[in-house]
Amino acid sequence: MDIGSSIERLLVSPTREVKVPIAIEMDNGSVGVFDGYRIQHNCARGPFKGGLRYHPEVNQDEINALASLMTWKTAVVGIPYGGAKGGITVDPRKLSIGEIQRLTRKFVGQIHMFIGPNIDIPAPDVNTDGQTMAWIMDEYSKFHGFSPGVVTGKPIEVYGSKGREGATGRGVALCTQWGLKELGINVKNASYAVQGFGNVGSWASRVLSDMGAKLVAVGDEFGYLKNPEGFDIKALVAHVKKHPQHSVMDFKGCDRISVEEFFAMDVDALIPAALGGVITEKTAGSIRAPLIVEAANGPTKPEAHKILLSKGKFVVPDILANAGGVTVSYFEWVQNAQCFYWEEPEVNQKLETILYKAFNEVNKMAKAAKLDHRTASFLLAIREVGKSTVLRGL
Ligand code: NAD
Secondary structure (H helix, E strand, O other): OOOOHHHHHHHHOOOEEEEEEEEEEOOOOOEEEEEEEEEEEEOOOOOEEEEEEEEOOOOHHHHHHHHHHHHHHHHHOOOOOOEEEEEEEOOHHHOOHHHHHHHHHHHHHHHHHHOEOOOEEEEEOOOOOHHHHHHHHHHHHHHHOOOHHHOOOOOHHHOOOOOOOOHHHHHHHHHHHHHHHHOOOOOOOOEEEEEOOOHHHHHHHHHHHHOOOEEEEEEEOOEEEEOOOOOOHHHHHHHHHHOOOOOOOOOOOOEEEOHHHHHOOOOOEEEEOOOOOOEOHHHHHHOOOOEEEOOOOOOEOHHHHHHHHHOOOEEEOHHHHOOHHHHHHHHHHHHHHHOOOOOHHHHHHHHHHHHHHHHHHHHHHHHHOOOOHHHHHHHHHHHHHHHHHHHHOO
């Protein structure tokens, strides 16, 4: 892109890296100490924006990488934000709900001076949800007064947006539909496989099922299942809700398969919607799906991406495929600022308009410059961030 080494250095360096120890009283009276992070990558285009994850593998490098992905994601869909990410190194399944609440509130106590509706706006990510956001809003408001816009992804009852819960999955489903169209495949009756049946995987499946597509393989951290006839999505969603580990395991009328078999399924689209780094060099070689829609953040390792491209696969990159969530987060923030709330069809329509424009711009750039879609997305995003950086000056 020839942007020069100074701008290059600026764009790869996070603006601020916050790491705090979070000490809470555990239910058994002992003291638990956890590491919490908030990393703010770039704010040339607007306030920092990005999710908050609770996971045992959270570390500074990972949060750094995810924070920069948010900068490019908000730029590629053209919403007025920068990029950030946060997390706590913890296995929330080993904590009681009371302990998770104390952990969340204590974390806010330590970072409230670095976040805010016009500074940095967290949102849900792996193992955090609307409830977590409601606690953050409440705790932050104790320090700064009523501030619904400090987080997005809140429950509807406490200033959330209609359509936010399903927004990331809806965006993934739309990108799947448009990607399939590019490949000359009609979404109706198209087959797909989803890894991860949490918020994103289940919502993408719900919307794809409404479009007439067929989920034939699904899996999560507890195992993988296939059903060539197609899973009944409503029944699967209800099953996962009731399952003690919120897993797809033990769902009736399907066969258990290995993770290797899952990735090698002969489907029209493969949707990794769990964690990063799951498509490795080994996995990539076995993938038969012509379309890979990256619902998770960073699911494909760089070497694996090269293999996929050499096999002629169409990869819709994470910064485009899962941008539906942050787009409706933006709508939520706008509604919070206006104290005026929209109905769900309006939210879904506005989301589709923004994503469709971004998908087409990336596709056009990829075709014109003979680039893969990931490189094209980054080019578009870096160009936007670079322009704002230069215009704002030093
Ligand atoms: P979630 O916690 O609701 O669900 C995660 C799913 O992944 C669960 O089904 C879990 O069992 C499965 N999983 C976890 N570890 C796994 C493993 N090792 N192997 C296979 N499956 C595993 O999380 P989510 O909100 O659905 O997020 C999923 C992905 O999408 C993450 O990468 C997240 O960063 C990304 N994402 C989420 C949003 C959002 O709005 N929720 C937005 C953008 C990107």
